[in-house]
Structure formats: structure tokens, C-alpha cells
Amino acid sequence: MRARPSTFAGMAVVWLALVCLPAHAAPGSAAGRKHAAKANHLAAQNKCKSAVVEFTKAYKLLKDPALLFNRAECYRKIGKDSQAVKDYAQFLTEMPKAPNRSTIEARIASLRGNVSATQTTAAKSPAKSGEPPKSATSDAASLGDEGTVANNGQGVGSAAIGTAAPVANESQAAANLTTPPLVPEPNRAGRSHAWVWIGTAVVVVGAGAFAAYHYWPRPKADVPQTPLGNYAF
Amino acid sequence: MRNKLVGLLLFAGWGIGCGSADSVLRVNLDPSPVNSVTTLATQTTVGGEHRPEDIGSQDGPPIDLSNGTSYTIQIPHQYSGAAQIVVTGLDANNTVLLNGTGSLDELNVGQLNDVEVAWLPGP
Numbered sequence: 001m002r003a004r005p006s007t008f009a010g011m012a013v014v015w016l017a018l019v020c021l022p023a024h025a026a027p028g029s030a031a032g033r034k035h036a037a038k039a040n041h042l043a044a045q046n047k048c049k050s051a052v053v054e055f056t057k058a059y060k061l062l063k064d065p066a067l068l069f070n071r072a073e074c075y076r077k078i079g080k081d082s083q084a085v086k087d088y089a090q091f092l093t094e095m096p097k098a099p100n101r102s103t104i105e106a107r108i109a110s111l112r113g114n115v116s117a118t119q120t121t122a123a124k125s126p127a128k129s130g131e132p133p134k135s136a137t138s139d140a141a142s143l144g145d146e147g148t149v150a151n152n153g154q155g156v157g158s159a160a161i162g163t164a165a166p167v168a169n170e171s172q173a174a175a176n177l178t179t180p181p182l183v184p185e186p187n188r189a190g191r192s193h194a195w196v197w198i199g200t201a202v203v204v205v206g207a208g209a210f211a212a213y214h215y216w217p218r219p220k221a222d223v224p225q226t227p228l229g230n231y232a233f
Numbered sequence: 234m235r236n237k238l239v240g241l242l243l244f245a246g247w248g249i250g251c252g253s254a255d256s257v258l259r260v261n262l263d264p265s266p267v268n269s270v271t272t273l274a275t276q277t278t279v280g281g282e283h284r285p286e287d288i289g290s291q292d293g294p295p296i297d298l299s300n301g302t303s304y305t306i307q308i309p310h311q312y313s314g315a316a317q318i319v320v321t322g323l324d325a326n327n328t329v330l331l332n333g334t335g336s337l338d339e340l341n342v343g344q345l346n347d348v349e350v351a352w353l354p355g356p
């Protein structure tokens with residue numbers, strides 16, 4: 001009975017399904033990865049304003065928290081600290097066990113200090129022109145539920161420094177952006193490559209085993225001598 | 234990953250190298266007093282596949298069946314399942330003199346399998 005060829009055919013079908021189905025299941029993922037790659041490229045060239053747009057498009061399609069982190073880095077570089085804090089916080093919400101959690105929490109705290117300082121300065125100047133001062137605490141509250149991180153003392157310290165803090169922070173952010181992201185996106189691409197390689201290996205080995213099984217010279221069975229001779233099936 | 238691939242290759246090699254050899258079917262024909270059979274037209278069925286084989290020839294010498302006789306069929310290792318043998322004895326005029334059948338429930342792949350063919354009464 002020739003049941004074995006179907007086994008190998010089945011293996012090939014399963015492999016093709018594994019490789020092909022995800023591509024059909026998520027048509028936007030390819031576009032998302034394109035946006036992500038473009039965004040990373042722009043960020044590496046310090047074109048963070050354009051990179052933010054691409055990160056946003058990529059995140060809409062991929063929903064990868066790593067993109068939030070990268071976008072936060074960009075926001076930080078271009079001085080949009082409140083958006084950076086939001087993205088960092090969202091990243092931590094989506095990846096609570098992120099290996100760089102403590103670093104990000106420290107950054108959130110630092111950036112919140114900057115936001116408070118800016119708002120304090122802004123609140124003072126409109127007071128002169130008769131506008132009602134904007135409450136720094138209400139804006140800080142609108143950033144999310146990271147109150148415990150903000151209350152670690154750094155916020156008050158930065159506010160005391162005044163306008164000098166954002167300049168120093170910006171240069172530090174620029175320096176940080178030159179380093180690769182702490183949660184790099186290529187990890188995911190690496191995993192899919194591994195699957196392709198494993199699938200290819202299985203198919204190649206299966207095809208080789210199939211061919212060898214059928215065409216490899218077999219040891220002759222002990223055929224007893226009979227009066228009428230031996231015949232092949 | 235490299236270790237897994239090597240393991241897979243070794244496993245495949247083991248499967249190929251240590252796979253079973255071809256099966257052998259030894260067909261033992263019962264004795265018969267009919268002494269003018271010159272051709273045994275046989276049909277072997279294994280795993281649903283049929284193979285005809287003529288033993289002897291129409292103008293050849295008669296086949297001695299008085300003490301029974303036998304022949305073997307070498308079956309590739311891919312084949313398994315039930316085996317059935319149908320043997321028809323023909324004389325020089327192509328007249329059917331004997332009919333016999335034998336069967337095996339399950340072919341022992343890679344081994345020698347014996348099948349007894351008993352002649353049916355009448356041509």
C-alpha cells in the first residue's frame with residue numbers, strides 16, 4: 001500500500017499553510033512593517049517629526065507596543081514631552097513585564113518634571129496679560145494614571161530648575177536616539193524567518209527521505225529456492 | 234536550531250537505512266494428479282494491487298504438480314496488507330485444467346510469507 005507519499009505531501013501542505021496563511025490573515029501587516037521600517041529609518045536620521053507620523057501609521061496596523069516606545073523616543077527628542085509620557089505609559093501598560101521598565105519609569109518621571117516646569121512658566125506669563133492661569137496639576141492628571149511615578153520627587157526638582165531643564169533633556173534625548181531601541185522590532189521578523197527556515201528544512205528533508213525511501217537500493221530479502229522460480233511483484 | 238536539523242537528518246537517515254527489506258511471498262501449490270499443465274497463469278494481489286504472472290509456457294514441457302510445487306514472488310517493501318493468490322493451470326491448447334486460490338490476512342513486510350494454494354474441484 002502506497003500510503004507514505006501522502007504523508008510527505010501532507011507535511012508540505014502543512015508547511016505551506018503555516019507560511020502562507022498568516023500572510024493572508026493579516027493583509028495590513030506588510031504595510032505596517034513598511035511604515036515601521038520607514039519610521040525607524042527616519043528616526044535614525046534624526047527626522048523625528050516625520051518618523052512620528054510613520055510610527056503612528058505602523059502602530060495602527062501592527063498594534064506592536066515596541067512602536068509606542070520608539071514613537072515616545074521621537075516625541076521626547078522633538079520636545080513633545082507629554083505625548084512621550086503618554087506613549088511610554090501606554091507601552092508599559094501593554095508590556096508590563098518590559099525588561100527596560102525601570103528605565104522607562106525614570107524617563108516618565110523626568111519628562112513629567114519637564115511638563116510641569118513648562119506649564120508653570122506658561123501659567124506665569126498669561127497671568128500678566130490677565131488670562132486665567134492653567135493648572136499644572138490638571139494637565140499632569142490628563143497624562144494618564146502614572147501618578148505614582150510622577151510623585152517620586154523628580155517633578156518638583158525639575159520644575160525648580162525652570163527653563164534650563166528642557167534644553168539639557170533634549171540633548172540627552174538626541175543622544176539616546178542614536179542607540180538602538182530597547183525593544184527592537186526586528187525580533188518579530190527574525191522569528192518569522194526562523195519559521196521559514198524550519199519549514200524549508202522539513203520540506204527538504206521530507207522530500208529527500210521520500211526519494212531515498214523509494215529509490216535507495218534495498219538489501220535483498222532471503223529468497224528461498226523453489227522449483228518454479230522467483231518472480232517480482 | 235542547527236542541532237534540531239541535524240537530529241532530523243539523522244532520524245531520516247535512520248528511517249531510510251534501517252527500513253524493512255522487500256517481502257517474499259512463497260506460494261505452495263497443493264499436489265494435483267493433472268499432468269498436462271504447461272502454464273500456470275497467476276495473479277497476485279497485495280494491498281489492493283494486482284500483478285499477473287505466467288509461469289511456464291503454452292508450448293513448454295508439462296509442470297509436475299504430482300507432489301506439489303512452489304514459487305516465490307518478491308514484493309517491494311512499500312506494499313502491505315492482505316495478499317491473495319489466484320492460480321489457473323492451462324494445457325498446451327490453453328484449456329483451463331485447474332483453478333486454485335490462497336490468501337494471507339496480513340503480509341509480514343520484509344519477511345518470508347507462505348501461502349498455500351488449494352486446487353478447486355473441477356476446471
